[in-house]
Amino acid sequence: MRNSKMKKYRSDMTQTPDGKAAGMNGTASQEGAARQDDKPITRRRLLRAIPGMASALAFPGLVAAAGGAKRFSGTTLNVSIFSQAFPTLLRRWIPEFEAATGAKVNYDTPAFPIYNQRADLELSTHGSAYDVLNVTFIYSNRWISAGWFTPLDDYLHGPDTPSDWGLDDILAGARAPETGKDGKLYGIPWNVEVVLGGAARFDLVRKAGLDFPQTTDDFVKVLRAVNGKDDTAGFIADNHYGWTFPPYLHAFGGDVFRNAPDDLLPALDTPEAIAAADYFSGLLRHYGPDGAVSYTADQTLQALKTGRVNFSTIGQTYLAQLGTSRSAATAAFGLVPQGPKGRFPGVAVHGLGIPAGSKNKAAAWEFIKWATSKDIVARAVAQGYGSPARRSALESPQFKRRQDINGYDLSRLSIESVELAGKKGYMKYRTVSIYPQVDQQINKAIELIVSGQMSAAQAMKHAQQETVAELRRSGVRI
Missing domain, CATH: 3.40.190.10 (Periplasmic binding protein-like II)
Structure with missing residues (x-):
């Protein structure tokens, strides 16, 4: 999709799924608080500052020391994921990512078949219109084997990814379909069914x-x-x-x-x-x-x-x-x-990856790292999301309360099923x-x-x- 078409998606980025305005959730107050250090700390000021402090903690190293400039100021990321519960929830929180990083995000969530058509065309023509795309399970072998996505290993083990970000927290069976024949990971799973x-x-x-x-x-x-x-x-x-x-x-x-x-x-x-x-x-x-x-x-x-x-x-x-x-x-x-x-x-597994043609790979990784982090996945689960790929989410009290039905633990059964598929590799037929x-x-x-x-x-x-x-x-x- 060309940039002219991308502009129409900006109009709905400030809306939640129920159509209400989604503001910046107070993240701008972080800088305002820095200018008001000489004022007494009141309860109201503290409450206004908390969301901004949370964003800063979630993105260590993104705010430069000189003048509070943000690392990705001036960068525009084009992101597309098919419409589903998790991407819908993610739309609410994107303003927090923008406030913390300085990046602007064009966020597109078309229906599943439309997304796959667009993504396959974009990738197969080696385009550069997108910076983050969903690695759709049924196309993962084609897209990864063709070299249309960027290996993520260097980012995962680089200085911008905290050691406690938790790659191993994502089920190994979920990572398997997002891994190429070269053993490198090309997508970070956000969904496992x-x-x-x-x-x-x-x-x-x-x-x-x-x-x-x-x-x-x-x-x-x-x-x-x-x-x-x-x-x-x-x-x-x-x-x-x-x-x-x-x-x-x-x-x-x-x-x-x-x-x-x-x-x-x-x-x-x-x-x-x-x-x-x-x-x-x-x-x-x-x-x-x-x-x-x-x-x-x-x-x-x-x-x-x-x-x-x-x-x-x-x-x-x-x-x-x-x-x-x-x-x-x-x-x-x-x-x-x-x-x-x-x-x-x-x-079935879906993950977020960086197209090989992206011109903003570092910022794209920051988005993926944020969107699939423990914190964001936990927040999604708290809102009712039912298909996380992180063990910490699957085993969390909030998730288990919904998955414990009549004494049966669906969370445990799901984890066991994912690990079986990862070990045996029989789901390759579908990729x-x-x-x-x-x-x-x-x-x-x-x-x-x-x-x-x-x-x-x-x-x-x-x-x-x-x-x-x-x-x-x-x-x-x-």
């Missing part, structure tokens, strides 16, 4: 003398026992099957590609993939509600919250909302079921640029199997053929 298992009517499971299912065999046993009891269907999954099916695909020993990201030949027609598709589709066909293939993530959540459906494997941010629903007293949670080849929870094409074929295949139009073998072989043909038409070498 995890697929967990949840039951809305676990009282029916207890009544049947069973426990939370740990394996795929256990899962079927439990669903057989509770399906239809008290007018409650057994299972539902978000119909974005390119996201909700892979944990089962991996559990049965299958994969999306033969060996992503190096060998991108699709592997949808292997015996393991067919067995997984037959199992997963069977859960929906035999234990799902009417119209199961039409359920979006939001509809799945509503079915769980009202107790119309018992089990789902869905994102932790959705399951956490059961804590404030009519299902709170009967809910239970666990990891996704373990299959014959192990347990593979879905995990390659051609995955969206495969994603659509998986969606179609599961729908065909659940509806009975094709067998699992027929549908997955058809998906394999269609995917290979589409990739070749697109010029992808496989």
